[in-house]
Amino acid sequence: MxxxxxxxxxxxxxxxxxxxxxxxxxxxxxxxxxxxxxxxxxxxxxxxxxxxxxxxxxxxxxxxxxVPTPADLVRLSLHPDDDLAPNRPGEALHAALGDVPPARRFRQDPRRETLAALQRIGDELDTLTHAGWRVLHSLPLPGHSFPGHSHLDHLLIGPAGILTVHTLPAHRRHFHLDAPATAPHLRRAAHDAERASLALAAAVRPVLAVAGASRIDGDPPSDDVLLLREGTTDTTLAHLGGVLKPADIESLYASARNRHTWLHA
Structure with a gap:
């Protein structure tokens, strides 16, 4: 044999x-x-x-x-083209930068810094799966109701609820949270949460993640947006408490990974 x-x-x-x-x-x-x-x-x-x-x-x-759960059955019936779970952090930027002609690829392009920041934060968020969280990246949104905004950077679904994470690149910079330049990013984070709440029919909390800063000073002008400092993800989320049961997490995750869920966000 x-x-x-x-x-x-x-x-x-x-x-x-x-x-x-x-x-x-x-x-x-x-x-x-x-x-x-x-x-x-x-x-x-x-x-x-x-x-x-x-x-x-x-x-x-x-x-x-x-025995398959209802969430398993939804996932198994999902066409691969409609499944957003395989999306990498900054998926849309990967494609855009890949289309740049070879002669221009070595020129300074701010999108590369943005992609690096998305990857850094995305990799850190992915480590949360051991604590019962589900993580999705680069979720496409219809229309352009916010300037330059066609994707949710990251979505977290876990014990503490649902969170949208907007990533702010600050590579080796001294970053001031109360500076006027921070305000558009706070509005963007809040807008992300509003759209996700509409799509998922559930409460969603906005998060602003600052990536690569050499130093961060000040406090966000609004308590509505949670600040996520790179390297503190575990401890920050651990203080939020428990809101969702495992079955609710899986059900929401099954819905969020479906591309059609976001068509009317």
């Missing part, structure tokens, strides 16, 4: 190891994050566990695949 094959994969559910027959048929998969082995063929249990043994650390839970 030929040995079973173990193949790593990373999808919407996180990192997994799939155990397959040589023919390609899947017998089980192991979720690294939860330590669960979902077994499709009980009669092959020992073979599956033997094949996984070199890759597994810590305790295991073995059983049949969990």
């Amino acid at each position: 030929k040995p079973l094959r173990v193949t790593p994969a990373h999808g919407p559910h996180g990192p997994r190891l799939y155990v397959n027959l040589p023919t390609g048929r899947t017998l089980a998969w192991y979720d690294r994050d939860t330590g669960r082995v979902s077994l499709l063929a009980e009669s092959r249990r020992e073979e599956v566990l033997t094949a996984l043994a070199p890759f597994v650390t810590g305790p295991l839970t073995v059983g049949p695949p969990p």
